[in-house]
Amino acid sequence: MTTRSFFSFSALTLVLGLSAGCASATLPQHVGEVNDIFAARNRRDLAASVPQDEKDWEKTAAEVPKLLSKPLDADGAVRIALAQNRDLRAAFYEIGIARGRFVQAGLPPNPEIDFGVRRPNDPAQPLQLDIGIEYNLTGLLILPLRKGVAEAELAAERLRVAGRVLDTAYGARTTFYTVQARRQELDLRVRALKAFQAGYAAAEELHRVGNLPDVDLATQRAAVESARIDVAEAENRLLDAREDLNVALGLSGEQTDWTVEAPLPDPPAEEVAPERVEQRAVAASFELQELEARMRVASKRAGLAQTEGTLPHVSGGFHGERDGFAWEIGGHVTVGLPIFDRNQGTVLSARSEFGAQRERYLATATSLRATVRSALNRVESAGRRARHYREAVLPAREKALAETLLQYNAMQVSVFQVLESQRQVTQTGITYVETLLDYWNARAALDQILAGRHRGLALGPAGAAPSNTPSGGGSAEAGH
């Protein structure tokens, strides 16, 4: 080793074969792993579908065109999102990133071979040949620990992506509900506009024959024009909701021609409060499981760093030197003394990381329990309100309308008052739709939590959003 290396090379890859299978893991395989998690939880409906061959990544899953060819429903929207959503697809690839790290961590260090050739100044001397082989023994010893860290990371990543699947499904579902609600709202606003137009038609005719002053006609006209704005705003809200759903479902081009026919369903007659929701939510939580996995990662990382820190760096090798016609052979061992750098900093970081994950786990569990309780409350409250609208408020409004019509027949009130009563029915219908949306969002949120995800829920403020009252109040007075 006293001779200077003439040239050297390293990193001659020795294919050891032990990780050959893993190294070729593909997208369908990553997806399959996540699907297995849901299969184990009996939630096959959340299985994502992807092309069989990764090269076909641009291909549309076979079920998507079928689902898009008929009016969409909420489950169909979820299916499409799981097949098409490209953010979700990206997340699946991220499993591949973690798997790659795991594969990488399982590879033994490569041996290094030195060749050396020296020509002595004395021409009579033959070429001097050196050959040496060097191997990192500590790296080999530490290999199972490194692999353990990477495996724990891979497991955590799978759980993270499973959570993303839930997010995607939930996003598709709630966005779909919003489309339904906005479509119904638009229908009702159009109905309100029609009522104003009918009032205006009556006013126009009565004005034409000299029975109504200009002021009443103008008032009716103003009401119609304001109602048009209400319709235009509702139209815009529907278009926005459609675009949100296109994004959630990963649709573009001709695929965005989908239709929705069914209105938001009425809430079931009696809400059954799930048993032991808190325990079930905690048991199902992907977030908690992922945090547990991250704790394991931190713990293993600390162990690894500690081992690395205390273990002297040992590498060994053999050396051969051909001097003239004879080989001289010997071996050596290099020992790095763990005197100053015993990985103290890395260990400290890893332990702190563990502590941080543990606290985050507890915080998450607390917030999860609160969220599931509030989602349950919301389901019950919104359900009760929606049922009350359906069973009490709407019938009462309709009865009021029928009675107003009778009063009209009895020549007690004007056509304008009849139409005003009709608009009250419409307005109540709009509030009912908002309450239904609140209910179905709450249902989706509760299901989402019980499926394992409690972050990013769109519960919003309690109570139906105060929808715009139809414009042009006071028109009932017209002609009076």
Place this chain on the structure above:
Amino acid sequence: MDRRKFVQFGVAAGSALLAGDVFGQETKPGAAPSRPSPKRAVFPGGQPAVVTPNGVTLPLKEKGGLKIGHLVAMPVKHTFAPGLEGDCWGYNGRTIGPTIEVVEGDHVRFYVTNKLPEPTTVHWHGVILPNGMDGVSGLNQRPIKPGETFVYEFTFRHPGTYMYHPHFDEMTQMALGMMGMIVVHPRRPKGPPVDRDFVLMTHEWKITPGSRRPDPNEMTDFNVLTFNSKAFPGTEPLVVGRGERVRIRFGNLSAMDHHPIHFHGLTFETTWTDGGEIPVSARRPDTTVLVPVGSTRVIEFVPDELGDWAFHCHMTHHVMNQMGHGMPVMVGADARKIDPKVQSLLPGYMTMGQTGMGEMAEMGMPVPKNSIPMGGGAGPFSSIDMGGMFTILKVRDNPDTADPKGWYQHPKGTVADRADAAAMKADGIDPDARFG
């Protein structure tokens, strides 16, 4: 439903009413039969007993020269006309209360029992009597509390036509129907004797269609106008004989309105007010008598034309039932420009009144429960499109046996009908004549 169907429905409904009890009069023991009782000469000088159409006379017990009666002030379920019932207050189970019929000089004792939820009194309106019997709560007596019975005792010193009503919470108690007529026959009647003697008390009420309780707070917008608390077609006709002398005594305890009562087919003279008899020299022939609020007017006539003669208040809103004023004028409007738009939202809607309102009574449109808007009754030719303070004087040759529900049979050629084109031409009448 098209208009024709409405009309058909209306006719069918009208016939059904006619077949049933068109007067909706609750028949009670002691109530007047729907057929007027034959005239009875039971009062001095051959004066017949008064008839209270849709009402009764208060029974009086005689005891040692004293006439004793009992009035019970109480809540009453009352039918104004078929289809319109009210939760009213009255006397002895009815509104109007029983007619008190006595003779000049009669000494009376009236027991008054209060079964109302609030105190009451009785004021003998127009009667001159001792001050402590006048019935003004607080001024002349203490109020009669619920459950109490008071006694009034006095002498009717002056003949005439009077009324009685509460003088405690007058607004509420009268608005709910507490009133009655008093007839004091003269001991020695002057002038030609009458064959028939009727009392009709006019009154006005506010009953929102669909409600039952008359509104005592109403000041102007009365929508049920009545004779003896009945609105046409609930009013009983008055059947009289051709050539008979007929007296009708009107009283008015309406809240706010005088009533010009107009007669068809005859002229009359006003003979009495509640102040006394009008001297013969001061009488004049009339066809309309104005009955002011708080007053009585007595008229007499001798009809000589047979037939079914309308008589009614001439205020046109007083011969309508429960019309509101919440509607714009529809006359002249084209329903086709309104109906399709409204009907797309409300299939039951139909524009009404665009050709006038006369035929609306026949449409049979569904209306609120317990209401008789656009009322009217069945007539022999078509629906009579009037309600309220409207009734019919039936002049017959045989009034005591005539069916009060029957219609006059017109001699041939005495009913107005469509003109014959040839006759018009012969008379130089051009139906297509243009003016202006």
